[in-house]
Amino acid sequence: MTNIVVLGAGYTGMAAAIRAARKSRRHGGRVTLVNASPRFTERLRLHQTAAGQRLADHSIEGVLAGSGIAFVQGWVESIDPQAHEVRLGGGRVLAYDKLVYALGTGTDVSVPGVGEHAFRYDDHAGAVALAERLRSTRQGTVVVAGGGLTGVESATELAEAYPRLRVVLLSRGRPCSMMGPRARAHAERAMRRLGVEVRQDTQVVKVLPDAVELEGGELIDSVATLWTAGTRGLALAREAGFTVDARDRIVVDAALRSVSHPDVYAVGDAAAVSQPFGVMHGTCQGGIPTGLHAGGALADELRGRTPKPFRFGYFHQPVSLGRKDAVIQFVRADDTPRKGWLRGRWAIMYKETVSGSPIHSFKLLKRGLMPAAALKLSSG
Known part of the structure; x- marks a missing residue:
């Protein structure tokens, strides 16, 4: 068996774990997903939570049910890439053969207070x-x-x-x-x-x-x-010895593998991903595709294949303006604005479609009923 450990069960880590489990199961892959909280957090809707709205509460174990993925609740304290170990709170240690780092970013707290x-x-x-x-x-x-x-x-x-x-x-x-x-x-x-x-x-x-x-x-x-004025990667990656950029994001190659530790994939906001237009900025729109790519690349490696390079282009900037208004800016692949845009009722419908809860999509992906390409298009 090949132990694949995914750190972080946000949009990106969940997508990586589910796809890796489904595509690698017949080739000896065993996936463990680690997260500090037992609930799935819809980060795209945290502003609604802050406004006092009650959203659906989804447990990670409930989303993963039937996938064969083992869920471990725990806070990641350190990573030892030489020993291939992840140390969790309480003294627990997880060994890995392949690691997916999907712990995202945290608020930049460099401003005093x-x-x-x-x-x-x-x-x-x-x-x-x-x-x-x-x-x-x-x-x-x-x-x-x-x-x-x-x-x-x-x-x-x-x-x-x-x-x-x-x-x-x-x-x-x-x-x-x-x-x-x-x-x-x-x-x-x-x-x-x-x-x-x-x-x-x-x-x-x-x-x-x-x-x-x-x-x-x-x-x-x-x-x-x-x-909300800026984010940066967790110090955890730098302290583990991974090559990181100025914002502590893990620098990856074309296949999303760490340039310093190729048995580690970094995805979502936690990765410095270069594309022809430059380094991607953190959004769910780009994060889920990196997770899906890493999950598929791991399965390719287990089958003796060379992982394909990751390719991505932005499509839109969806923004809610309270519950009764929204605006959608359509963009080129490099995230610069096109002429097309939506507002009002049509923008609300569009925003709710692309930025709605991904739980149903994850469940379909788990069962092989939603192609990865479709989930990429549905990510906001």
Whole structure:
């Protein structure tokens, strides 16, 4: 038997584990999936959780039922690539022949106070904690730091759910700057309609328990600060000796294998994946395809075949603007905007289709009823 250990049961790790198990079973593959939590977290919907919405609760074991994949709940403390071992909390050790590193990224806490005082979407508990804080707050200002798509989704969702609160979006540049002018203008109108106060060209230098400090010394009082302004890989990969980039993502070759340890695949946000247009940025849209590719590549290796190179191109930028609006920017393979875009009711329908829960798709993939290509197209 070949022991394949997958670290992380998010969108990407789940896709890698299911595909590896299905395609390698007849060739001696045995897959173990490791995750710190027993529940599957829909990271694309954490802004809805923060707004107090109750989403379906899916157990990882329930999703994996019938797949032959062994699930181990545990926190990964270290990886020893020379000994081919993963050390978990409580002194447990897992041996592997092949490893898939799908632990994603965490919030960049390099700005003073972010780690201590800001709410973050690093896990489901962080979104729940923010919801609990806002539910008990009658008035005041909520600061959302970061003008990317996650920041815009969060600011509009929170403003719609908590109209009694003032929501301020702080951005280094123009929010939704990666979109075309018409889609961006629609997002800006939605923020104005919902009362989101946008402060662009703004740099936060410190997060305090009840405020944020801007460059220049201005303070904005805040009953809660949500930090969405950047991520980086976990120190775990660097400490294990893997070659990483400046953001601690594992550098991989064309087949998604670590350039320093080719028996390790790195996928999703945790990997620095080069394509003809440059290094991919972390999204579910790109993450699930890397997981599916790694699962298939592992099966190829077990059959004595050379894994094929990974190829990917972006297709869209779907953004919810509260529960009653959305905007979709269609893009070229390098993620630059095309002319096509959607708004309003049609955008809501599109967003719910491509960014809806992947649980049903995972179950079909597990049973061999959904081709990997179809799951790639359905990933938001």
